[in-house]
Amino acid sequence: MAEIINLRMARKTRARTADKAQAEQNRAxxxxxxxxxxxxxAEVARIDRVLDGARRERDGANAACENGDAPPENGDRARQEADATRKGDTSASGSIEAGLTSAGPPCGTGGN
Known part of the structure; x- marks a missing residue:
């Protein structure tokens, strides 16, 4: 026959072992x-320096995309449209919507 156990005591024992494991992790x-x-x-700083020194430069179109800017060939137009949108003026490119659809290739496609 199975041994009768007190569930409350079993829960407390299980909680104690979990607490001991957490304490061991915190001590470490x-x-x-x-x-x-x-x-x-110092080791983390050295690893960061090594990784930054090995970083490769990107070509012009993709470098602009990394910074969140529009590709270089469309940068002026995008800036003008953003200014016009803030001012509420749609005459900067005729129609803001039309200007956005013909803005050019998206980032990452090379564009040239």
Missing amino acids: KHGRTKGERLVTA
């Missing part, structure tokens, strides 16, 4: 000496 995460933290920070 936060219980480091200042020297260990400095060494880790």
